Amino acid sequence: MAERKQWKWADDPSLNKMELTKLEKDGLDVIETIVNTYSKEGFQSIESSDMDRFKWAGVYQQRPKDGHFMMRVRIPGGLLNSEQARVLAKIAEDYGRDLVDVTTRQAVQFHWLTVESLADIFDRLAAVGLSSFEACGDCPRTIMGNPLAGIDPHEVLDTRPLVAELEKFFLLNREFSNLPRKYKMSISANIHNAAHAQINDLAFTPAKKTIAGEEVIGFHVWVGGGLSAKPYLAKKLDVFCRPEEVVKVAEGVTTLFRDYGYRQKRTHARLKFLVADWGAEKFKEELVKLVGELEPQGEDLLQGWNGGYFYGIHEQKQKGLYYAGLSVPVGRMDASELVELARLADEYGDGTIGTCNTQNVLIRNIPKDKIAAFQAEPLIVNRFKLQPNTFVGYAVSCTGTEYCNLAIVETKERMRALALYLDETVELDTPLRIHMIGCPNSCGQRQIGDIGLQGALVKTPSGMVEAFDIHVGGTLEEPQFNRKLNARITVDKLGPFLAQLITLYKADRLEGEPYWRYVERVGLERIQEQVDSILQTA
Numbered sequence: 001m002a003e004r005k006q007w008k009w010a011d012d013p014s015l016n017k018m019e020l021t022k023l024e025k026d027g028l029d030v031i032e033t034i035v036n037t038y039s040k041e042g043f044q045s046i047e048s049s050d051m052d053r054f055k056w057a058g059v060y061q062q063r064p065k066d067g068h069f070m071m072r073v074r075i076p077g078g079l080l081n082s083e084q085a086r087v088l089a090k091i092a093e094d095y096g097r098d099l100v101d102v103t104t105r106q107a108v109q110f111h112w113l114t115v116e117s118l119a120d121i122f123d124r125l126a127a128v129g130l131s132s133f134e135a136c137g138d139c140p141r142t143i144m145g146n147p148l149a150g151i152d153p154h155e156v157l158d159t160r161p162l163v164a165e166l167e168k169f170f171l172l173n174r175e176f177s178n179l180p181r182k183y184k185m186s187i188s189a190n191i192h193n194a195a196h197a198q199i200n201d202l203a204f205t206p207a208k209k210t211i212a213g214e215e216v217i218g219f220h221v222w223v224g225g226g227l228s229a230k231p232y233l234a235k236k237l238d239v240f241c242r243p244e245e246v247v248k249v250a251e252g253v254t255t256l257f258r259d260y261g262y263r264q265k266r267t268h269a270r271l272k273f274l275v276a277d278w279g280a281e282k283f284k285e286e287l288v289k290l291v292g293e294l295e296p297q298g299e300d301l302l303q304g305w306n307g308g309y310f311y312g313i314h315e316q317k318q319k320g321l322y323y324a325g326l327s328v329p330v331g332r333m334d335a336s337e338l339v340e341l342a343r344l345a346d347e348y349g350d351g352t353i354g355t356c357n358t359q360n361v362l363i364r365n366i367p368k369d370k371i372a373a374f375q376a377e378p379l380i381v382n383r384f385k386l387q388p389n390t391f392v393g394y395a396v397s398c399t400g401t402e403y404c405n406l407a408i409v410e411t412k413e414r415m416r417a418l419a420l421y422l423d424e425t426v427e428l429d430t431p432l433r434i435h436m437i438g439c440p441n442s443c444g445q446r447q448i449g450d451i452g453l454q455g456a457l458v459k460t461p462s463g464m465v466e467a468f469d470i471h472v473g474g475t476l477e478e479p480q481f482n483r484k485l486n487a488r489i490t491v492d493k494l495g496p497f498l499a500q501l502i503t504l505y506k507a508d509r510l511e512g513e514p515y516w517r518y519v520e521r522v523g524l525e526r527i528q529e530q531v532d533s534i535l536q537t538a
């Protein structure tokens, strides 16, 4: 076991219980115990205090708590190669009942793992340069990025080396393995905000500045975003960060979180609460004390938001080469589909697969003369479509009661069915992003959906029934979270209800007007009137 740290908060009497657990034994130390003890002696041998620490290994008990685990594998910047993809597929096949989920933070998630399998899985991941460590827990999670980095005509810089540096610096770094709470970073130089800057704890977005007569491409720095029950949009600091300063700035921000973040209540421990209290100005002052002077802001190069969607075949920065954005409905595939995807990446592209925060994938570097054959591949025609139907294509869902202990309702399969129903019922030629979540934690990022559906239960004469609260108007284009309507719709009525609501939007909208903008233009009261009239006739 590594030497125990004397953290400055160690003697604070108001620390929450989890903080005491973390002081007793660092989360990362559980990895060794899993490998040496639990994976040999089985589920019954796991000490209850270590069960929480399993998250630092990237492993979490799934529902029901009967000895099975989910595992999240970090995919830094959403880029993996075909060899890694095959190893992931084999793990799913051997240990995870054939299930692979692409998550809203570009990670890959398995279910159904037993503790006996973990040591072998860690080894298999390590052999191809992957890791599940710190993919969960109070530490720096998967670093989100632009899955088109390096080939993106809409990027001002290739961020792949920076993602790699950040990953190298933070992964298994014991200076930062005991943060007050989870910590999410994103870095992208895509001008359309591919990595959802405003909902991360720390984010870097493209910027430029003339310094000493020379134009420098770098980043603006955002802190304190996050979703969950109390969502906050990140605040932009008055800082311009050169590419070579990214790691230093990230270290500084993370140190502030570690040393000043709140450790009294778990629900009040994310960086967003500290940033909200301090404000951007004080935060910058404290940051500068740690990392030294930084240039003030330059010119922002962000222009709107692509939602994290890349469907279709598009020309890359490199002339004559194309990338293909594919739809994976609600992010779920089986092992054989991932193997097939790896084959397509090798045969048509450069072997790289991109994972998107919209639970989708993409393939990069396809030469022009291979596009026709690629488009005719059965996996592309039948499953991972280049041009999915509107609702299936823009549906995001969390895990729900199927595997999640915190879920109130079923989500993933329900969102899949709902999207199919809407595609059959309502014809719509513009994207309408629907996000479904099973509880307020918001893993499926309900707040940024055009329509956000959040699970709840309602009491009926025949008992408790699953239902959804309806939220409308979320976007990161002009960043704002969606807002709740007065409508808790039971699951049997959800499809027809949404079909009617969307039909009213279709009739009222201006040409090409996205749903969130329509909500803003007509106002929440108008939408509520529509809802009331639908409910009266339901």
Ligand code: HEM
Pocket (backbone or CB within 6 Å): 060, 061, 062, 063, 070, 072, 103, 104, 105, 106, 107, 108, 109, 135, 141, 142, 184, 199, 200, 226, 227, 228, 398, 399, 403, 404, 405, 406, 441, 442, 443, 444, 445
């Ligand atoms: C077995 C239980 C859980 C499952 C299956 C689950 C699943 C997920 C997944 C797949 C993501 C995308 C994450 C990534 O790729 O890094 C995510 C993110 C998230 N999870 Fe969970 N999660 C679980 C438990 C929790 C818990 C306990 C909380 C909070 C108390 C939580 C809150 C969140 C939030 C807030 C996000 C993303 C939103 C943000 O960016 O702030 N989840 N979760």
Ligand code: SF4
Pocket (backbone or CB within 6 Å): 398, 399, 400, 401, 404, 405, 406, 407, 408, 437, 438, 439, 440, 441, 442, 443, 444
């Ligand atoms: S949003 Fe809630 S129900 Fe859905 S996966 Fe996250 S914790 Fe579970």
